[in-house]
Amino acid sequence: MLGAGVAGLQAIGTAKRLGARVxxxxxxxxSADEVASMGGTFIRLDLETAEAAGGYARQLSSDAGxxxxxxLAPHVAQSDVLITTAAVPGRSAPLLVTHEMVQxxxxxxxxxxxxAESGGNVEGSVPGxxxxxxxxxxxxxxTLVGLKDPASAMASDASRLYAKNVANVLAxxxxxxxxxxxxxxxxxxxACLTHAGEVRHRPTADLLxxxxxxxxxxQEGAL
Numbered sequence: 314m315l316g317a318g319v320a321g322l323q324a325i326g327t328a329k330r331l332g333a334r335v336x337x338x339x340x341x342x343x344s345a346d347e348v349a350s351m352g353g354t355f356i357r358l359d360l361e362t363a364e365a366a367g368g369y370a371r372q373l374s375s376d377a378g379x380x381x382x383x384x385l386a387p388h389v390a391q392s393d394v395l396i397t398t399a400a401v402p403g404r405s406a407p408l409l410v411t412h413e414m415v416q417x418x419x420x421x422x423x424x425x426x427x428x429a430e431s432g433g434n435v436e437g438s439v440p441g442x443x444x445x446x447x448x449x450x451x452x453x454x455x456t457l458v459g460l461k462d463p464a465s466a467m468a469s470d471a472s473r474l475y476a477k478n479v480a481n482v483l484a485x486x487x488x489x490x491x492x493x494x495x496x497x498x499x500x501x502x503x504a505c506l507t508h509a510g511e512v513r514h515r516p517t518a519d520l521l522x523x524x525x526x527x528x529x530x531x532q533e534g535a536l
Contacts, residue, residue, distance in 0.1 A: 314354065315343040315409050317401035317435060321426055321502045324396050325351040336388060339399075340381070361488070382411060390417040397434035398427045403516025405432035412436045417444045420453025429459030 314321050314328075314337035321337060328335045329352040337348045338356040345355040346417055360381055389410060395418070400406050404426035415424055415435065424446075426438040437444065440463035445454040460466075467475065485500060486492060496502045496513070503514045514517040 314338070314348075315395070316428075316493065317341075317348050318398060318400070320398040322347055322351050323371060324398070325326075325353040325471050328394075333394070336392075338385065338388070352509060356388055357406070360384070371387070372438070378407065382409065382414065382474040385409065386414050386417065388416045392418065395424045396427065400428055403514060403517075406434050408432075408434065410435040412446070414448075415455050416449040418448065418455045419472070420448050420450075420455070422455045423458065424455060425458045425460065427460050427463055430461060433459065435459075469471060511532050
């Protein structure tokens with residue numbers, strides 16, 4: 314399991330109930346205890362920690378991402394089923410598994426990429442498609458499953474749980490029939506993209522600032 318957020322932990326619990334031995338990795342150090350609580354074994358890598366505000370993951374540097382893939386490769390090769398759920402708010406999903414890493418798995422193995430729609434954790438994954446990847450030893454293939462809109466395929470109980478969460482968020486935003494935004498509440502602040510002409514979502518603001526700086530540098534170069 315790569316990514317031990319809500320989806321990853323649920324997958325760990327389901328796999329354990331089916332009798333599987335589960336190993337998981339996440340770049341947030343706090344997730345180690347959560348993985349253990351679900352019966353999984355945490356894979357510790359010699360990498361920088363990458364936890365942002367609110368317990369979310371932040372994007373690794375290019376060199377750290379390369380190192381991460383190198384360290385994960387032997388663990389991926391030993392897996393029969395690999396599920397990836399890693400996401401970074403406001404950015405494309407991080408690339409965790411290369412084509413060569415998938416080819417290094419045993420014939421008949423399955424890779425499920427829950428982040429396929431946001432760029433994919435696995436190189437070559439396509440939302441809504443199952444792609445056979447020939448193994449490096451030529452004995453067969455690995456099936457790469459790119460999930461498309463997995464939230465819409467949730468069971469009815471999970472759908473009701475999600476609907477209750479949405480209802481609670483709306484109740485937080487509306488008081489006496491009026492929209493009331495309390496930006497001192499981390500839920501409200503974290504869910505707001507823009508307000509009163511200001512970009513309040515920090516990753517989006519940082520990305521826009523970087524693009525503005527790049528465009529300005531290009532114009533100066535043209536002059």
